[in-house]
Amino acid sequence: MDELLDEQVCPYCEHVVEDHQSNWEDEEEEITCDRCDKEYTVKAVYQFKGFQIEKQCEQCGEWTDDGMALCDCEDKD
Ligand SMILES: [Zn+2]
Ligand SMILES: [Zn+2]
Helix, strand or coil: CCCCCCCEECCCCCCEECHHHCCCCCCCEEEECCCCCCEEEECCCCCCCCCCCCEECCCCCCEECCCCCCCCHHHHC
16 A cells, blocks of 8 residues: 555544554554454554754753754844
8 A cells, every 4th residue: 555544544444543543653553443353554654854953052051943043142132
């Protein structure tokens, strides 16, 4: 199955598993469907989007993810 779904759905009976019971791990888990009692495997597929990096201001200690921009505190005085 190449198609990714935004919900965990049983491939046999199309029973939708609620979010809090879904497998959000990127490792396959064997599931027995609550409704039809058949087994299937599910894993979450995540796409790498990049790194988010935060740095701590040397002046005020504030953390910012604002890339190379200077912290606000440097404008204040
Ligand atoms: Zn089912
Ligand atoms: Zn600062």
